Amino acid sequence: MKILIFLFIIAITLQICVCAKNLKFLKTFKKWNNDYTCFDDIRKLLQANRFDEMLDSWSNFTQMYHFGNSIDFGEFDKCLNFKHEKIQPQYCLIQYQYKKSLNRKIISVPPKKTPLNKNWNHLDNRFGGAICIPSSCRVQNVKDIMKEVFNGSDFVQTNDYDQTEFCEQTEINPKIDSFLIVSAACLLIIIIFVIVGTFITHVPSVSFYIKFFQCFSMKRNFKSLMTFPDNVSQISCLNGIKAISTIGIFFMHSNLFRMVFPFKDGYKLSVLTKIKYSDFVISLLILMDTFLIVSGMLVARTLIRSEKISLWKFYFQRYMRLTSLVFVLICYAAINIFVFQMFPKPYFHLEHMMNDCKIYGWTTMLHIQTFVNPMSMCIPHAWYVSVLFQLIIIAPLIHLALKKQKDFVKILCYGIIILIGLLLRLIIFIPRKTYFDSETGVVIEMNNEIVAYTYFTPFIRVISFFSGVLLAHILEQDNKNNLFSNDKINKFILKCGFYISIIAIVTYIFVYPLEKKLTIMYGIVWIIATNFVIFVCCKGQGGIVNNFLSMKLWMPISKMGLTIYLTSPFFQGLLIITKTQPWISLEAFDIIIGFLCDAAIASLPVIFIYISIECSFTNLGKLLTNTGTKIDVKK
Template sequence: MKPENVLDAWAKLPAGIFQGNTIDLGNYDECHKVDHETGNETVGRIQGRYCQMTIPLNLSSLQARQFPSDNGNNGLTLQLGTCFPATCEASQLNSIFNSSIAGVVTLPKITFTCETPLPGLGAKEVTAIVIFSIVVVLLLFSTMYEVIMLLSSRQPNPNLVMFSIYTNGVKLLRISERPPQNQPKSNQIDCLNGIRVISMVWIVFCHNYMMLFFAPLVNKVAIFDWIKSYHSMLVVGGTVSVDSFFLLSGLLVCWSLLKELDKNRRLNLPVMYLHRYLRLTPALAALMLLSTTLLKYGGSGPMWKNMVVLMEDSCEKYWWSALLYLQNYVNPTEICLGHSWYLSVDMQLFILSPLVIYPLWRWGRKILYVIAVLILLSMGCVIAAFLINNLRLAFVDSGKHPKDKNRQVLVYYPTHIRMGAWLIGVMLGYIMHLTKHRIVRLSKVVCISGWLISLSIMLAILLGDYPLQQPDTYADHPVVVDAIYEATNRIVWAGCLAWIVFACVNGYGGPINTFLSLPIWQPLGKLSYSIYLLHVPIQTMLLGSLRSTGYFSDIVAAHNFWGDFGLTVTISILWCLAFESPMVGLEKLLFGRFLKPKPNTVALVEEQKTEHQQNGSTENIITRDPV
């Protein structure tokens, strides 16, 4: 292209600045296509280099309040995409522009950030290519071997089909039969499948909105009007879906360990912990490897470096704490794969679970009082954090606190804060364990009242956040109101969901249990871990590759969601077949001879595998809050 395309690629002053249209990305691709040989030895070859110019806006405090908070700057900057010759550096542009306009007009300091070329393939990138290539070869070889053996009517070697797409695909799509209607209880808790999938879809839906908030929008101020609508609470209050997963996790861990204690009267902790680690870590480690090596080559765009390359930086620095599941305490402000904070909390609770569940098995109901005290202490920590740091729940208040003192770090990531819903799940697991061989009889009044109260409270929890989120009035009430709401809403949500599970298991679920137990939930439930891992990186890549300013509305968000979710499910199938499903056989092959667990411990592992296929094991209980 000709040199004049350098100027043509520049952004123009956007219309509707007071509606939040403060970003014009220019023409990113036109700038990169500039490549002109001038024939002049002094000037030489002209190539385009994309830069972003940031101009702070001097708005009044009243005007500033009308802009959604964005990374702590309250949206008060004008960002314009520009194009310069590739020989120009950001420092030179900063000096030239600020000195040139200083004597002409009074403007705040202008800053430039210029795109730098991606580095070539290094040792870590080559290593990643080799590792992923080996996995692909294993998948192809194992699948071809099994197909050949089946066509020749011979029995394949189990060790050679652990990576088979055919075998693992059949397991993934297999739907277990529901127990007969006249059998009130079984080890198969069908309703958990529906709860898990609905919660996961809810999470992806909420994160889809969060990504839209971070995108350049022509009507960013419309987010304020959206928050004033009641249906927005489905997104803003959607963080309770995390507590749904914590409840299910506590329930399944307690259920499994109590059965093991009944059989063996002890727990084989090394086997239990190793089994858990090996089931969770390979898929996470593979995604971390991809994020730190090859993901940056998967696209481009004006925001690509800010959105995608930053993931590489945090994972390079804190890969070890991610693999040790300590990120929520060690590096809460720079989490590798931001949504993986949940895995750290869940793993820590799993490691500590024998300290709660063994006493519960040994001394019975007395320990329920101890659990209740732990829940109250957790709630007290939330209230203290809010009052000490003057925290607010309002979405528009985010970014107004130091990075290490914001609400996410203080009251969202810590295990001691989030353990309440998990402990409710443990209590539910204990109650279900006590009543597993009994028919629980509830009167019609109790049953109807339980359903009406639980569903009404869950709706109230979602809508109760409404007055605390209003951008014009959220600061008019004392901080203690936010503190009490945040301390109680998660626990109460988990308690209401516990009633739903208990009622469904004991035959009082009616049409809700029928819906939650639909067979279609089973395959999606088995994919929930891979969906959890992949959906945020996929959404981040899509956001980073944007070329133009977007428009905010619920219709746009819904359209984006179905695209995000469909793409995530598709890639999750491949990810599950490559890094999740083979781990069962690989674990036996590598460690079976050395561990040699007691027969009852083997039974526990097999029960957990069955739950993975039927109910979804605790390894599949995953989610997260907006990154």
């Protein structure tokens, strides 16, 4: 109990420190004045021979001439630390390009041709930079200043680049509305439930109300998290697969957040920025398919082992587990957005979430946001939860169709036919409004339609989910009929296929495909290889790999997989926006150190959210459906 209270105090203290740091940082900025004030401040700095200090923090524009599309943020700290009696500094991002009359071939291609920087020549040779000017200057002043800077040079400013998001700094009075009040009230009620439930942990469960509050007991939930039961029916290797996938997704989010700082358009920035390991980071998106394979398999095993299926209980329990966490994050986001309304726009990355949560919050709660508003989500990375719940809805239908087939060959044939049909649907009906490079096949422009179709809808992800359901039925048939005997030939075949699958998985991560056809093929190979690895481990033929995946240290991370996936981007975002120096070009050592720092800081809040929210509402769902919880064991 004391440990839980201590962890809670640390988590709250970290959040207060983040807010306090930003409140202190806010005082360094002033309101905008008119154009005269801007140029008058520049004149004063020039007369005082202090303007050189600001110029030293500008981007080195001349070096861009040799590197193709790239970005240089200049000396961020030096600009904001500039001291003057009355004039405050302002840090602005700009975008410029070569004049149309110049020969574009004079710019050298980046030496490493990754899927990202192969697009360098399709962006009109654009460059990014930064300038440091007085805070009294408006957006139009910035354009006028840069026009004079580029006068007589080979550069011009880009006309379609909105400077407002990255230059204008204003003090905004936070607005208290009904959305904020309701969100704060809901969080307060949940906190009260958690506190009461924790204090009555050892009270005998003699009534429904005591059981209700005990569902929120952090002490009991933490004990459940750290318990490692030896369950014969449990597929232990799934813990390692799910835990490693969770760590990989966390690693991807950690680096993608640094890639997009301080831009909102992450795709363009990833093209402009030559990240050494960008192809490796992007390829980790495939781990979402591993999540769905494991989820499909576990859902199918639950249905197979249930003698009588109650659909409303089946759906309600899973809705409670998935939605409760999303609901709390919406409330948390509303409060954070209220706080960050006070900050200048370059540090306010959650601005769009306020309106999206007000308008589309109900679609997020009903898990239909991928159909209603795929490009304006309240919590963008919650698309996985929506897709997963949509696939869970159809899981009983798939289960019943496979359950009627007693013959293993028929089950396998039906599964292959359905997978081929889904693959053909992906290839034939994929939207054509996208642009590919004729030589490499790399996507040049990702419009909303193609992103919504290939990333946010269940039509694509159902292949992974269905393969997990099919694998569960194959394992069940094998347990009943011993389809794969343990003779030497079968063992040899299983081991050969197992190691080939491991090689295929590693190859995909480190060799990101450039061709569209290869991308689709790699996705199918990944699904088949992952399923084969799980199957071989279940047969006890995985050897050292199976022992590694079955280690008990993976179990807590596996249990908290959903919480880590949903909550970690919030804490990573807070860490990024409170940094005073953008972190763009990363070496291998920097990537690892940044990941470990993010993991260390996010660990306590993630554990707290899991034992107070996800685990609590999972217990509550079981209690309300009378399926029993661990609370009933000890009275």
